[in-house]
Amino acid sequence: MKLTKIALACGLVSTLALGTVGTAQAQISDNVIRIGIITDMSSVYADIDGMGGVEAIKMAVADAGGAINGKKIEVVYADHQNKADVAAAKAREWFDTQGLDMLLGGTNSGTALAMAKVAAEKKKPFIAIGPGSSALTNEQCSPYTVHYAYDTVALAKGTGGAVVKAGGKSWFFLTADYAFGTALQNDTTAVVKAAGGTVVGSVRAPLNASDFSSFLLQAQSSKAQVLGLANAGGDTINAIKAANEFGVTKTMKLAGLLVFINDIHSLGLKTTQGMYLTDSWYWNKDAEARTWSRRFFEKMKRMPSSIQAADYSATANYLAAVKAAGTDDGTKSLAQLRKSKINDMYAKGGYIRDDGRMVHDMYLMQVKSPDKSTEPWDYYNVVETIKGDVAFTTKAESKCALWK
């Protein structure tokens, strides 16, 4: 098969070409502070983070002056398409060949866990913004991982506890049948029971099921007071839509366990009014948040989600830490970041714990009815502020070896 060898050679020449295309020339340029974000740009979570997140980071860089102590700051971004292998491969490539100094992880827990491992191996800071898995600060905690915005524990403690207090004592769960949904359901069940509520029943829907009618019928016949939606993204949207159609919202209160403002925007207030949810930030929560959000709105033509705000905050605080530490070395800048308090439009009195968790307040909110909304994106009433120290995993519950 001699011809195959010629072809093999052709292939390898093209490999060379593509190989060098795939990798830039390896220059560890220490005169640049390089920040990278790998997130979902094209799929289910693209609106929550995506290019808006990149814009938020660029705003933080601009606010820091574009350079620190003479070193220029550069931002790179990539789309992991919700694939852990793409995320890890890109992260590794950036660390190895592009001199990346700090990595931000956008949405999707699977990709975040993979990237955290790579960052720990390369001894560079990894700030997980959007993923929800509490494993990042428990079983898979690492000295180089910071989990910034929210996690499933905080969502459960927020929505679960507060809704029971507000009178929603009996619960029925509609859970997406995968690890994340199960975690949400388990965490929330524990909180509901501890607060004196009961879980009447639950049903597991396949992930990305487009039709929830069957499951909602089951929820309705359970006669519970609260319908807990332990799912995210498109599943949540479809479930809420169907809940309205079948009149479930007339007899049950909806508790969205992972809902972002973009989901509400997509569904509209008429469909979602009265729903409880917990989030780490809301653009309209105070004057400082509003000012920043309007700047964001000018560029992106939509209000920022809590994730995009967290992108800004994490970048800004990291750059401040680099300035204070005088170096962009991974270990030193992270140590400096851990010493600082986070006080900005995103969080007040926030700080980073030994297990990597950024502790800050969470907010229980309820969706307004259409007549109460005064402007576009004015969707929430803040019902309660949940203090950071109670919102997240406690030391007793923690499974992280670094926090004892």
Next chain:
Amino acid sequence: MTLDPRLGRLAWFAGLAILVAAPFIGLYPIFIMTALCFAIFACAFNLLLGFTGLLSFGHAAYFAAAAYCTGWLVRTAGWSPEAGVLGGTLIAASTGLLVGLIAIRRQGIYFAMVTLAMAQMLYFLFLQAPFTGGEDGLQGVPRGTLFGLIPLLNDKVMYYVVLAVFVAVFAFIIRVVHSPYGQVLKAIRENEPRAISLGYDVDKYKLLAYVLSTGLAGLAGSMKTLVLGFATLSDAHWSLSGEVILMTLLGGMGTFAGPVLGAFTIIGLQNYLADRVGSWVTVIIGVIFVVCVVAFRRGFVGELLAYQQRTRKP
């Protein structure tokens, strides 16, 4: 179809030399290792499509089965890497056997649809099974020490191991195709009723080809898990099944080097485009599919061979 033997031998050495020297001439080893794993996958797939004429539209399921299996064996059960890879390959082949027994019942295009549906079923099973970690994937798989002697953590060392496996698989496939068994496969591809009339138990041959192909696809998946350290649901998604078909089609079905070329091209393309927005990767892959089917059915190597045929001196 042969070519000037000296040119051929030169090409062979050049190709191998580049691969062997790769880590030292500035090529990024992780990228090439990943491409080599997918090259193994594509070659395995080509054994089924190019040489036996069976289109399996769900080959990703076997890649993933082995990837998860090896990942679990090495990370949780603490097995050594070579045992883990062997285990993964066997699981993939067994799964292939089970699916093959069902799918062989239909011919032609139905076979493709059945394999697709079965692979989708396996995808949902992977999604729900706790040991796979579902959406999070099976993370943190260590590379371990090969045969208890060679630590694999160093990327360069791992690279040569992967290269060795690739060369072995490539040689194995050449061997199979040239063997009497391989000749029967070709006969089945050309004209199945004739092969039956000649007395061959065609179903058994096809099933064996299916098991071999899925086993090797599994081997690719196992190696990938060791290289990158994780196995995720995207290893089982139907879009990967589509991609491996494209790799084979683009490179040249029924040739040896074709799938390798196709694999490197597609992986390189994805890597290059990952910095841009992901939706365009899908569109471009789709466009390449359409263009290939309409105008480039023989693929790179196929076209090269045809060109040689046309320009040969009589």
Next chain:
Amino acid sequence: MEIFGIPLQAFLGQLMLGLVNGSFYAMLSLGLAVIFGLLGIVNFAHGALYMIGAYVAWGCMEYAGLNFWMALIIAPLVVGALGVLIERTLLKRLYKIDPIYGLLMTFGLALIAEGVFRDQFGVSGQQYPVPDLLQGATNLGFMVLPNYRAFVIVASLVVCLTTWYTIERTRLGSYLRAGTENPALVQAFGINVPLMVMLTYAAGSGLAAIAGVLAAPVIQINPLMGSNLIIVVFAVVVIGGMGSIMGSILTGLMLGIIEGLTKVFYPEASSIVVFVIMAIVLMIRPAGLFGKEM
């Protein structure tokens, strides 16, 4: 009163919902069967055409202010025209060669459609409201059935039966069936077979588009709505066997009901139950339940 441990009310309710889903399966597998019957091409792009139909309906509403009923007419025409374009430029080159190329090319088309729409519209999806006439729900005693879902069942039955009647009972249909058996002979009789083929693909695309428009108020319109559905429809088609039109319709409805019941008794398995049934049917009756060929 209880059946298998759940109240009769709930059971009948789930049956009803299964029938709704089954209607979609029936319509889509019908379209696939018609196209495969005459063109010999397994149209992987069917899911994409379904998705485009839904988006056309949304576009009608968003940009032209046209209501659902207009969309129900416009969408199949637009998508049918798209089908004509695809058939004339791409598909007709593939008739004489191995059918796998048809599958692969339509697969490529599906990817292109999905990617382009994803880039344009994102993945969160668009809202499409239930038409005013069909808002609200009727209390049937054993469940509250949204009027729109009842409409879906009726509409799809009408569409399916019309198609079946056209193919099995009219003259045009007989030309179609003859053309499948022996195109050369039919051509020799003076019937324009290529035109028939083109119109068939257009009609199949139109069927997919109608399904898309009907689906729009039920589920979020998003670029991915076709791709996962199409694989299930493939399984439906394998179970039914592509020999008979009525077979595809009945199989689709049946599987919708079975899937619906699975959601009640063993919901975790509802995503794979169709595939499991396919495996079983293949072991017992490889040609499919209603299939003629092997």
